[in-house]
Amino acid sequence: MRPDMISPCIPVLGRFGLGTGTLASLGRAASLPEVSGLLDEMEINELRTIDTADCYGSGDCERLLGKAMAGRRSKFSLITKGGIRYGNLPGPLRPFNQFLKKGIQKLGYRQCFESFYLRKCLDQSLRRLGSEQVEAFLLHDPSAEVASSSEIAELFFSIKQQGKARFTGVSSGDTDVLRAAINNAACDLIECPAHLRVPAAMLEIWEVCQSRGIHVVGNYIFEPSALWLTGGNRLEAMRGSAGLLPDHATILCGTKNPYPLRASYQWALDPLPLTQAMRLRQVESL
Numbered sequence: 001m002r003p004d005m006i007s008p009c010i011p012v013l014g015r016f017g018l019g020t021g022t023l024a025s026l027g028r029a030a031s032l033p034e035v036s037g038l039l040d041e042m043e044i045n046e047l048r049t050i051d052t053a054d055c056y057g058s059g060d061c062e063r064l065l066g067k068a069m070a071g072r073r074s075k076f077s078l079i080t081k082g083g084i085r086y087g088n089l090p091g092p093l094r095p096f097n098q099f100l101k102k103g104i105q106k107l108g109y110r111q112c113f114e115s116f117y118l119r120k121c122l123d124q125s126l127r128r129l130g131s132e133q134v135e136a137f138l139l140h141d142p143s144a145e146v147a148s149s150s151e152i153a154e155l156f157f158s159i160k161q162q163g164k165a166r167f168t169g170v171s172s173g174d175t176d177v178l179r180a181a182i183n184n185a186a187c188d189l190i191e192c193p194a195h196l197r198v199p200a201a202m203l204e205i206w207e208v209c210q211s212r213g214i215h216v217v218g219n220y221i222f223e224p225s226a227l228w229l230t231g232g233n234r235l236e237a238m239r240g241s242a243g244l245l246p247d248h249a250t251i252l253c254g255t256k257n258p259y260p261l262r263a264s265y266q267w268a269l270d271p272l273p274l275t276q277a278m279r280l281r282q283v284e285s286l
Contacts, residue, residue, distance in 0.1 A: 005213030009167050009189050010248045012077050012135050016265045017049025018042060019219055019254030023064060024057020030256045035068040041258035043075060045265055051191070051217065051252050053081035053140055053171075054125050059088060062128035073131055079191070079217065080129070081140035081171050082121030083113050113139060113146045115155045122164055137165035138191055139181075141172050147187075148180035156186035167215070175201040182214050194218025194241050194251065195226035196281055203244065210246040217250045221264075229280050235267050240280045242271030 018038060023030045030038075042048070052061050062080065069076060112118075122137055137159060139147065146152060147170050156168035167188035170181035181187045182205065190209065192202065194216075209216050221241045222234060230236035242251060253264040272280070 005211065007189070007213045007215040007248070009136070009215035009250075012166065013049045013079075013189075013215065013217070013250045014047065014077070015248065015250060016047055016268050017051055017077075017079075017217075017250055017252050018047070018261060019252035020050060020052045020061050020065065021056055021254050023256060024060035026057075029057060029060065030064065032064060032067055034256055035064045037258055038256065038261065039068050039072070039076070041261055043072070045262060047261075047265060048075070048077040049079065049135075049217075049250055049252075050076050051079045051219070053084070054121050054128075055081075055084040055086040055140065058086040059124070059128055062125055066128050066130040070130060077135040078129060078131065079136040079138065080122075080125045080134050081138040081191075082118050082125065083111050083140040083142060085110060085112060088124070111141070113142050113152070115151055118155060119159070122159060126164065133163055134165050136167040136169065136189060138169050138171040138189075141174075142170060142177060144174070144176045144180040147172070147177050148184050153184050153186040156184075160186075169214075171217075173220075175199060175205060178202075178205050182208060182212065187214060189215035189217060191217040191219060193220040193223065194245055194249070195220055195223040196229050196237060196240050196244070196277070197223065197226040198244075206244075206246050206249075215248075215250070216246050217252060218245050219252045219254070221251060221253065236272075236280070238264055238267040239270055239272045240277040242268045243274055243277030244281075245271075 052065060159165050169187045169189040171191035172178055173193045178190050178192055181190055206216055221238055227237050251268045253261055255261050
């Protein structure tokens with residue numbers, strides 16, 4: 001893949017970041033000291049990017065991050081997401097939010113991508129994070145129709161003009177959705193799975209992103225079935241994924257522990273050559 005255009009997100013997001021999907025999980029949430037320790041580790045290694053979402057822990061993840069970043073917000077680049085409904089009970093009722101979220105989704109009200117709702121999501125995220133702006137605001141698993149809509153383009157342009165987000169885009173594992181998103185003029189970046197078993201269509205999307213200057217953020221690097229291709233070797237899985245991704249893509253490591261964060265960062269700095277990474281993908285068919 002050749003770097004036809006340089007994404008403006010590159011100096012802001014960097015090569016590696018922290019995924020926070022499990023920091024506020026029901027029954028096994030991280031403590032504030034644990035989250036502060038993770039951010040300390042990021043500072044030591046000069047890592048900036050933190051990826052989160054309003055629905056992670058029904059807002060509790062963003063609250064934790066906001067507290068842990070107090071006094072050092074400028075040292076981090078924040079990606080958050082909106083569009084998935086969640087419980088938002090206040091104060092002493094907050095512990096029931098995650099149960100409420102499950103109930104809402106079981107009733108069939110899992111998502112909403114109306115502009116008024118997304119604006120509300122972003123404003124609430126900013127309050128929880130203790131910030132006037134996030135570096136990126138993404139739609140959380142929208143349909144292809146939503147990702148390509150003119151209404152979403154107008155929303156994205158508006159929140160960037162208002163200074164509430166520097167960049168906008170879509171988070172999805174669906175290649176049809178991502179294909180629709182990168183054809184939306186207001187899409188600056190996509191977040192998607194980046195393990196060794198991603199479909200060939202994903203590699204094609206990454207190539208288009210690189211040619212257009214659309215930034216790629218890769219998650220689910222250690223997807224279990226992809227680890228099988230390397231015999232369970234996490235180092236090779238990370239290096240292989242890093243080799244497949246476009247130049248300068250951001251790779252996320254989801255963890256509560258500083259050690260795997262540090263180790264994964266070192267592995268990501270040493271990607272496999274593309275030919276070797278592609279060879280690993282073909283192990284399954286041998």
